[in-house]
Amino acid sequence: MQRSAASRSQALTFPGAALSKAGDRHYAAAMAITLPALPYADDALDPHITAHTISFHYGKHHAAYVNNLNGLIDGTDLADASLEEIIDAADPGGLYNNAAQVWNHTFYWESMSPNGGGAPSGDLAAAIDSSFGSYDAFREQFTADAVGNFGSGWTWLVKEGDGVAIVKTDDADTPIKHGQTPLLTIDVWEHAYYLDYQNARPAYVAAFLDHLVNWDFAAANFAA
């Protein structure tokens, strides 16, 4: 686990992230892209997502995307750019894939909480009811999309007008590239769940919704 990187986490710009207090954008832009600290201990999501999975998913996969990205921007005119600026500027390919994966994973960790799971409340709950008919209908569609995303990708809840919508992206693709406002996400790459669930992606998606999803984070993003 690359804990050493945690002490110099980059400023994050999504509103629901507690880590967004870590610095301003000017400061962030003056640094290389860094691996943000996890918002909880590496065993905090156990048994639904174990520390073993976190050690690879955060400590190896997420860290590798950060390292790859820094190698790709080093010496270029994007060397001092923010992560969002890199994503905005990048064409399809390695630069975009690594930058988007850094952003997506940071957003994913924030989308979960040791005290998460269950149904949302407040304005976000009302928006889900308005857009899907009910929380149960949202859950059914979110589950079907997350389970049914063929291959590697992500399933997102995004803001759409005054309401919300579910979006699937393939591989590294991220909604912020397409002008959408993500509220929460689940990583459905096999590396997110294979050590804990093997091929049982539906069990991983159910655990995410029942025990992990951070509705406070999503609500803060929705309200921003």
Ligand code: FE2
């Ligand atoms: Fe992942």
